[in-house]
Amino acid sequence: MDAGTKEATRTYFGEGAIHLINLGIKIIHFGGNFMSLIGKEVLPFKAQAYKNGEFTEVTEQNLKGKWSIICFYPADFTFVCPTELEDLQGQYPELQKLGVEVYSVSTDTHFVHKAWHDSSEAIGKITYTMIGDPSHQISRNFDVLIEEQGLADRGTFIIDPDGIIQAIEINAGGIGRDASILINKIKAAQYVRNNPGEVCPAKWQEGNETLKPSLDLVGKI
Numbered sequence: 001m002d003a004g005t006k007e008a009t010r011t012y013f014g015e016g017a018i019h020l021i022n023l024g025i026k027i028i029h030f031g032g033n034f035m036s037l038i039g040k041e042v043l044p045f046k047a048q049a050y051k052n053g054e055f056t057e058v059t060e061q062n063l064k065g066k067w068s069i070i071c072f073y074p075a076d077f078t079f080v081c082p083t084e085l086e087d088l089q090g091q092y093p094e095l096q097k098l099g100v101e102v103y104s105v106s107t108d109t110h111f112v113h114k115a116w117h118d119s120s121e122a123i124g125k126i127t128y129t130m131i132g133d134p135s136h137q138i139s140r141n142f143d144v145l146i147e148e149q150g151l152a153d154r155g156t157f158i159i160d161p162d163g164i165i166q167a168i169e170i171n172a173g174g175i176g177r178d179a180s181i182l183i184n185k186i187k188a189a190q191y192v193r194n195n196p197g198e199v200c201p202a203k204w205q206e207g208n209e210t211l212k213p214s215l216d217l218v219g220k221i
Contacts, residue, residue: 036143042163043141049103049131050113058103058131064163067100067190069182072144072155076108076116076123080176084154086122088179098186102128107151109134144170156182158189 042060049058062068071088073081085104092102106113110132116123117130131138133152139145144155154177158167166189171177188200191210198210211217 037157037165037168040165042159042165045138045141047105047131047133047135047138048110049129050110050117051129052127055110055114056129058129060163062101063159065161067098067161067186068159069095069100069102069186070142070155070157070159071102071104071177072139072142072152072157073104073106074146074149074151074154074173075106076112077120080154080174081106082120082122084176084179085126087177088182089126089128091179091182092128094183095186098183098190100186103131104128105131105133105138105152107133107136107139107145158182158185160189160193 042063044060046057046059049056063070071084073084075081088102088104095102104126108116110130113130113132117126118124133139136145136150139152142155142157144153145151146153154171154173154175156167156169156177157165160166167185169177184205187206188204191200191206192198195210198212200210204210211221
């Protein structure tokens with residue numbers, strides 16, 4: 001990579017992109033929406049869930065009126081999944097302070113969720129809602145269903161109070177997620193929603209400067 005290309009890459013994607021390229025990882029940027037579900041409203045669904053010792057019904061209407069995070073994972077009684085869900089539970093109190101509700105989803109039934117919750121030390125800590133999706137309706141709605149396996153990919157979705165998808169992260173089965181990054185993503189999404197005309201640059205932290213896109217700013221960054 002020549003010096004000019006490297007500098008442009010650093011400016012657009014950040015220093016981390018240079019490190020990835022040095023490791024031999026190719027970065028491809030697609031203009032417009034990278035994921036087709038960004039900016040789309042959550043489709044209707046109805047499902048049974050387990051939370052705090054009780055079974056409850058959840059629909060897309062539960063996602064209206066507050067920020068939500070939906071965390072899809074392949075299956076109960078597995079290996080990477082309990083480490084992710086336990087990690088997410090560790091961030092749950094802080095997310096609640098930000099007005100965010102959390103839902104985990106797998107294609108297991110809500111009965112299996114209860115059995116897992118009762119038998120696993122890690123899963124027994126969970127106090128957020130665990131949705132069962134044995135019909136695969138929700139996983140298909142969010143385009144994370146692995147059809148030939150009947151399991152969901154590791155997908156994380158941030159949804160605004162209008163039920164609109166604002167952020168998506170999809171990982172391969174063997175790559176666990178870090179729930180701590182959700183805090184800054186939520187704060188950035190909330191800031192942009194509450195401050196029209198401003199955007200949050202790379203690695204933005206609460207209190208940092210934002211950008212105000214305008215004709216005068218073109219080519220100045």
